Amino acid sequence: MHSVARTLEDLTLDSGYGGAADSFRSSSASLCCSDAHGANYWHLTDSMHSRHNSLDTVNTVLVEDAEILECTVQCAKLPELEDVPWSLGEVASLLSRDEEMSLPTPPQDVLLRLSVLVSRALVRVAKEAQRLSLRYAKCTKYEVQSAIKMVLSWTVSMNCISAALSALSLYNMSTEEDKFSRGKSVRCGLIFNVGKFFRWMVDSRVAVRIHEHAAIYLAACMESLFREVYARVLRSALLERDNGIPKFTVETLDKAVNSDAEIWGSLQPWQHLICGKNASGVLSLPEGLTLHRDQPQQRAGKSGDGNAYSQSELRSIEQCLLSTRVGSISELSELCDLVSRAMHHLQPLYIKNHNNGTPIHQKSSVIQWAPEAIYTLCYFMHCPQMEWENPNVEPSKVTLQTERPFMVLPPLMEWVRVAVIHTEHRRSFSVDSDDVRQAARLLLPGVDCDSVPVFRKLDAASTEAKFLQDLGFRMLSCGRTDLVKQAVNLLGPDGINSMSEQGMTPLMYACVRGDEAMVQMLLDAGADINSEVSSDKHPSVFPETRQVTSLTFAVLHGHVPVVQLLLDAKVNVEGSLQEGMENYTETPLQLAAAAGNFELVSLLLERGADPMVGTMYRNGISTAPQGDMNSYSLAAAHGHRNVFRKLLSHTEKGKGDVLSLEEILAEGSELEGRSPSQIDLIRTGKAKLKALKEAMYHSAEHGHVDITIDIRSLGVPWTLHTWLESLRTCFHQHRRPLIQGLLKEFSCIEEEEYTEELITHGLPLMFQILRASKNEVISQQLSAIFTQCYGPYPIPKLAEIKKKQSSRLDPHFLNNKEMSDVTFLVEGKPFYAHKVLLFTASNRFKSLLANRPCGENTCIEISNVKYHIFQLVMQYLYCGGTDALHIRNTDVMELLSAAKFFQLQALQRHCEIICSKNINTETCVELYNHSKFLDAPDLASYIEGYFLKNMVILIELEPFKQLLYDTPPDSPGCDIQQDLEKTLGIRIQSIHLSSSKGSIV
Secondary structure, eight states: OHHHHHHHHHHOOOOSSOTTOOTTGGGOGGGOOSSOTTOOOOOOOGGGGGOOSGGGGTTOOOTTHHHHHHHGGGSOBOOOOSSOSSOHHHHHHHHHHOTTTOOOOOOHHHHHHHHHHHHHHHHHHHHHHHHHHTTTTOBOHHHHHHHHHHHSOHHHHHHHHHHHHHHHHHHHTOOTTTTTTSOHHHHHTOSSOHHHHHHHHHHTTSOSSBOHHHHHHHHHHHHHHHHHHHHHHHHOTTSOEETTEEOOOHHHHHHHHHTOTTTTGGGSSBSSOOOSBOTTOOBOOOGGGOGGGGHHHHHHHSTTSSOOOOHHHHHHHHHHHTOOOBOOGGGHHHHHHHHHHHHHHHHHHHHHTOOSSOOHHHHTSOOEEOHHHHHHHHHHHBOGGGGGGSTTSOOOSSOOSOOOOGGGOOOHHHHHHHHHHHHHHTTOSEEOHHHHHHHHHHHSTTOOOOOOOOOOOOOTTSOHHHHHHHHHHHHHHTTOGGGHHHHHHHSOTTGGGOOOTTSOOHHHHHHHHTOHHHHHHHHHTTOOTTOOOOSSSOTTOOGGGTTOOHHHHHHHTTOHHHHHHHHHTTOOTTTTOOTTSOOOSOOHHHHHHHHTOHHHHHHHHHTTOOTTOOBOOSSSOOOSTTOBSOHHHHHHHHTOHHHHHHHHHHHHHHOSSOOOHHHHHSTTOOSTTOOHHHHHHHHHHHHHHHHHHHHHHHHHHTTOHHHHHHHHHTTOOOOHHHHHHHHHHHHHTTOHHHHHHHHHHGGGSOGGGOOHHIIIIIHHHHHHHHHHOOOHHHHHHHHHHHHHHHOSSOOOOOOOOOOOOSOOOOGGGTTOSTTOOEEEEETTEEEEEOHHHHTTTOHHHHHHHHTOOSSTTOOEEEOSSOHHHHHHHHHHHHHTSSTTOOOOTTTHHHHHHHHHHTTOHHHHHHHHHHHHHSOOTTTHHHHHHHHHHTTOHHHHHHHHHHHHHTHHHHTTSHHHHHHHHOOOTTSTTTTHHHHHHHHHHHHHIIIIISTTSSSOO
């Protein structure tokens, strides 16, 4: 109890803003820390009393502040993620892909440390997106984008959002042909797996509904952040270098990060966000916001407008932006001026990087600060000790609270940045007090407040009509039926159907709250049950709520009784969708399916909701006539198997005469000669098949393999991509029965489906399964797949090397002592030869002759070669070819070894051809081991082709299984599986993916 009381004394002044409350964190265990929020206290040092005014804190780091840095360890920390949606291999690929850096990949321990640091930023972004998603019970790209801008600095967030926009643009430009044949990451041009990020967001409960664009944004942001941190570390002067090449260690990485004010705070483990300063406490502005350096350009661009500032004035503004404290209430007017000047310079940067769907006319408006926001900001920046510098003010003799240490006080610039982002996310023109409280929650330890709900609030600067309309909304919100008539009179000419700045009617607000009695009362009063949110006259409308109806709001927040009430009142069950029109917003059934609300899905289906309806994108390209992400796809993408089965059972029950998917897929189902009802049936069946293909794609991408198998059981054909993703998921989840079932299904994939992905992802995955599992059934299935992929064409033959010798002698001179000028000693026997022939035969013979000891009768001793083998070598040289050679099968490997030693390539190839002709199931393993030992890659490649073509038979033989599984690491054939993978990849490329399609074998 003492620590709790001390915490309240040190960190709060009973602000009424939530203090150390932790109401929000209880909503998601996966993104929350179990430590009590704010359960520690600060020790005030004397140095904090020596700061005379707010500007004294700029770039001021005292010796005593080192003690305060130790206190930060006691702050509540972020949860450490056990599983992140990326692998260290993907991080290494990401960093090595950057052509601008072109540096070797950092060591594994550095990659691990970098991954831990960036994972903290991921948690921060996810937590903020989670809070923002509570408003509409859905996480879209807008929530992720705002969260990125809140958590990361100006410059870093701009780069991340730019990368996210680029990735989403590429994704939306996918054609119909490759829509389901390529993974989402490939379509986005990303290394990180978008499906893993989507699954991680669902499992972390960022929201009950995750839009696929949100996962793309988050994946692209994390990729960009990895590159940003890596690039900043490379540019750091603290990084040690060896001949200009950076030396990466964990220590140098931490030193570089600690010195960078733009990235240090967001990568720390504490729950509160430290911004605008580095680990030493040195305050600094972002790289793109040094005002006085840009003054010449400002003058050139604003000549004559009277807004140019002198260098001293700009430096003064910079100092104001870096101030961390305000002394007294008397400084409130000065603070207002500081904020006004700060906004004048910060607004252009926001407009430059605003791309979040806000209307153009709003972008051009400068956001204002409401008086209540200024007072709230003053409360958090207030420093009582500054008042004591006034000689007319007597210091208090008793201190009732402890001021926060300098290290946790954000500069004014960061207050403005975070508060304005909250304002922009609300699509408002004015910063209010709640925006400042949200900034305090993020920037200060021990401060919390509720998320911003959907409500109609009073605007003090509005006109009398707005004031009266607001009063009418409040009267309706109280639930008193006797005030309805008076409230309607106050709402204006539209009466009960009047809309707020957010484009919402009183009925919509009642549906959001789940107030069943109020909904009934408004319906009885004549409220338009099918009224839509419109942005034509309401600039503050959130993009994702356009054309949304009251039923949609009730479904969003899961209010089943209200939904039932609206449906009984004959509301349009499809929301704003009219028959024959394109759908640009999600229907109630889509939202219920995404949330996995079985009761709502059942209710909407009973009232005639269509699960086939998808969504058209306003700013994107939809490749389907009915739009993308229908109810089937949303249920499958979020892993709601029971809801998916409910959708299927309803459509099957609703139609008595339904063609099977096999009949739809069968060739010859032309429309000619069929009745109109049969034609409609076929078209409906094909549309359903396409919808299920899309659902299968998303379930496979996000790792919901059970749903994928369910869809496959309906007869939906595999694509190579969905099969590979399902196999990968089963392998990671160690689900052997499903692995066996999927391997059996490979033969159902048409060869036309084979793509580059089979080589880059499929083969590594299948050989990884082969290494990890020595199960006989799986080994046999994989062998059959490899043989099928190798194809029916013959193994590429080895061709003779037609090499004409520069000189030759008559075979009569072979081993003839007469006229011989060099003697070889082989197995103790002399062999006579001639220099003129051997000098030009190969470099090895030339070297042997050149290094011969002096003396006429000196012999050159040849070891490790038998006499008759050496005689065959010489016979080849004297005869000028292999035609006259008679090589026994028992001698071919020794002759191959000798040809390799003496560097006689044509003879070596001739021996390899003989070996390839004599290969069979009994000799192939021995020949392969010899070829690897002798380093004969062409022969080894041929035998690998033999292995792959006959692997179904060979996998039953003990020698081949020993070679495949039991080869010791120091053996020449230790990479047999890797070599088989490489050979099979080349084969698939030549017969399935090249333009010749099989002619190159």
